[in-house]
Amino acid sequence: xxxxxxxxxxxxxxxxxxxxxxxxxxxxxxxxxxxxxxxxxxxxxxxxxxxxxxxxxxxxxxxxxxxxxxxxxxxxxxxxxxxxxxxxxxxxxxxxxxxxxxxxxxxxxxxxxxxxxxxxxxxxxxxxxxxxxxxxxxxxxxxxxxxxxxxxxxxxxxxxxxxxxxxxxxxxxxxxxxxxxxxxxxxxxxxxxxxxxxxxxxxxxxxxxxxxxxxxxxxxxxxxxxxxxxxxxxxxxxxxxxxxxxxxxxxxxxxxxxxxxxxxxxxxxxxxxxxxxxxxxxxxxxxxxxxxxx
Amino acid sequence: xxxxxxxxxxxxxxxxxxxxxxxxxxxxxxxxxxxxxxxxxxxxxxxxxxxxxxxxxxxxxxxxxxxxxxxxxxxxxxxxxxxxxxxxxxxxxxxxxxxxxxxxxxxxxxxxxxxxxxxxxxxxxxxxxxxxxxxxxxxxxxxxxxxxxxxxxxxxxxxxxxxxxxxxxxxxxxxxxxxxxxxxxxxxxxxxxxxxxxxxxxxxxxxxxxxxxxxxxxxxxxxxxxxxxxxxxxxxxxxxxxxxxxxxxxxxxxxxxxxxxxxxxxxxxxxxxxxxxxxxxxxxxxxxxxxxxxxxxxxxxxxxxxxxxxxxxxxxxxxxxx
Numbered sequence: 001x002x003x004x005x006x007x008x009x010x011x012x013x014x015x016x017x018x019x020x021x022x023x024x025x026x027x028x029x030x031x032x033x034x035x036x037x038x039x040x041x042x043x044x045x046x047x048x049x050x051x052x053x054x055x056x057x058x059x060x061x062x063x064x065x066x067x068x069x070x071x072x073x074x075x076x077x078x079x080x081x082x083x084x085x086x087x088x089x090x091x092x093x094x095x096x097x098x099x100x101x102x103x104x105x106x107x108x109x110x111x112x113x114x115x116x117x118x119x120x121x122x123x124x125x126x127x128x129x130x131x132x133x134x135x136x137x138x139x140x141x142x143x144x145x146x147x148x149x150x151x152x153x154x155x156x157x158x159x160x161x162x163x164x165x166x167x168x169x170x171x172x173x174x175x176x177x178x179x180x181x182x183x184x185x186x187x188x189x190x191x192x193x194x195x196x197x198x199x200x201x202x203x204x205x206x207x208x209x210x211x212x213x214x215x216x217x218x219x220x221x222x223x224x225x226x227x228x229x230x231x232x233x234x235x236x237x238x239x240x241x242x243x244x245x246x247x248x249x250x251x252x253x254x255x256x257x258x259x260x261x262x263x264x265x266x267x268x269x270x271x272x273x274x275x276x277x278x279x280x281x282x283x284x285x286x287x288x289x290x291x292x293x294x
Numbered sequence: 295x296x297x298x299x300x301x302x303x304x305x306x307x308x309x310x311x312x313x314x315x316x317x318x319x320x321x322x323x324x325x326x327x328x329x330x331x332x333x334x335x336x337x338x339x340x341x342x343x344x345x346x347x348x349x350x351x352x353x354x355x356x357x358x359x360x361x362x363x364x365x366x367x368x369x370x371x372x373x374x375x376x377x378x379x380x381x382x383x384x385x386x387x388x389x390x391x392x393x394x395x396x397x398x399x400x401x402x403x404x405x406x407x408x409x410x411x412x413x414x415x416x417x418x419x420x421x422x423x424x425x426x427x428x429x430x431x432x433x434x435x436x437x438x439x440x441x442x443x444x445x446x447x448x449x450x451x452x453x454x455x456x457x458x459x460x461x462x463x464x465x466x467x468x469x470x471x472x473x474x475x476x477x478x479x480x481x482x483x484x485x486x487x488x489x490x491x492x493x494x495x496x497x498x499x500x501x502x503x504x505x506x507x508x509x510x511x512x513x514x515x516x517x518x519x520x521x522x523x524x525x526x527x528x529x530x531x532x533x534x535x536x537x538x539x540x541x542x543x544x545x546x547x548x549x550x551x552x553x554x555x556x557x558x559x560x561x562x563x564x565x566x567x568x569x570x571x572x573x574x575x576x577x578x579x580x581x582x583x584x585x586x587x588x589x590x591x592x593x594x595x596x597x598x599x600x601x602x603x604x605x606x607x608x609x610x611x612x613x614x615x616x
Binding site: 026040041044045092095112113116218282 | 355
């Protein structure tokens with residue numbers, strides 16, 4: 001009788017262990033699908049795009065003839081947009097983060113700010129584009145310019161910069177601040193002299209990641225700039241512009257095979273910029289990680 | 295200036311003139327610092343309010359411009375109409391085909407991303423050794439950081455041709471391919487949020503289950519996942535909201551034909567893709583055609599807002615406190 005039950009138990013145990021093993025492979029497989037998707041994507045882009053990549057691709061303007069086409073205007077537009085977006089976002093984002101971490105009273109108004117921020121991060125990017133169109137392009141009559149585009153993207157990435165800055169400000173050990181207070185510094189001096197320098201690497205990393213998000217955004221910029229065929233480089237913030245993702249979109253949406261190749265080449269350029277920014281961010285994070293905790 | 299106004303008693307006769315002057319200057323400086331501190335505090339507050347202004351700006355600009363549309367077309371007609379044809383005659387302003395297109399894509403994406411994202415999270419949190427996790431997590435972050443135009447390109451030039459081998463009568467622009475790639479796109483979001491939730495389940499719960507003789511799988515599925523459920527559900531909701539608002543991928547790969555269908559092999563148009571289509575076109579600002587995009591965007595904003603609020607609420611409401 002007991003033997004029989006023991007057998008039953010062992011049988012069931014074997015089954016349970018078998019199922020556990022099977023699921024191990026299912027979980028492993030699900031990871032491989034994600035990473036496999038990434039690899040397939042990169043391989044496809046490289047195969048299609050590499051033959052089109054050349055120096056003139058970077059220095060020529062878009063053209064109806066695929067073999068002459070380049071993305072100079074888009075590349076320069078992206079650089080313009082990035083520079084201005086960074087200039088707008090960083091001071092505002094870091095200041096907002098300082099307020100929320102160091103000054104904000106713990107009451108309902110602060111809570112509204114917090115809830116608002118987490119919801120803003122979830123607003124679709126195209127909606128930001130329409131906000132920019134209504135406010136910057138039309139209401140402030142900036143037109144479809146670099147300035148309007150970068151202001152729009154600044155609003156888009158602001159929640160990301162605030163979030164990252166808050167995290168690194170929060171990670172500053174409290175005894176650093178207490179030491180400064182003990183020496184007679186007031187709050188602003190503590191922030192200026194202790195909190196910001198210690199939190200700086202984290203803020204920088206978060207900002208780079210936010211910028212790399214902005215570089216890849218096409219939807220809001222389409223709502224702002226509309227025009228996708230430009231043969232000049234913007235020379236001031238009040239010029240019209242195009243950016244890399246829009247140029248890629250433009251090429252992708254053409255039926256001819258050659259333009260698909262150009263799109264792939266454009267994607268290689270875009271991903272190269274993005275991945276190097278990410279690499280810099282990760283390098284900075286690893287370099288300074290744990291330093292503030294020492 | 296009399297230094298007594300700073301509440302300092304001068305020490306009879308023992309202070310030289312220079313001492314007093316020094317002290318005076320120092321207090322002036324601290325006065326300046328106090329002003330500066332008050333000033334920067336206001337600057338910081340204003341910067342924090344920019345985010346509130348953004349929300350207000352979004353709501354007001356969408357409502358004002360959509361008002362121009364709802365002046366002509368009733369909200370009822372907009373929300374219940376079965377045909378969306380704002381540019382071609384006979385004109386019709388029923389938004390349901392765009393909504394169904396958006397939902398179709400999101401459902402397909404969910405079918406891909408929910409199991410795979412959850413499986414990835416379980417593997418990373420319960421099975422993977424530290425070394426493996428340290429390689430896979432950044433890789434998934436890269437996946438999350440790839441621009442959506444790139445995903446659109448991938449869906450159109452790789453996934454669609456492959457799928458056409460299986461379904462020969464599938465159109466070039468179709469919901470299936472866009473939905474599948476969208477699923478891959480939101481995997482990292484689901485897996486990283488779910489993994490965070492699972493990692494915060496205390497070790498003692500796992501050890502208790504192991505002590506009762508549970509296998510690793512049983513611990514994962516019956517102890518860890520239920521304990522982290524609020525985080526996992528929130529991850530699902532937030533990822534779906536992301537899928538609904540995603541623009542370039544569906545614009546490139548899913549087509550531009552608003553169609554009330556649940557056949558994934560057909561081309562559809564999502565709300566976001568419609569907004570892009572019209573932004574690229576030549577409809578004059580202020581015209582009824584142009585104002586349609588604000589009405590659609592308002593609906594999109596409300597939908598994603600509800601899901602985000604729900605997602606954050608689920609986290610707060612059902613978070614297990616350990």
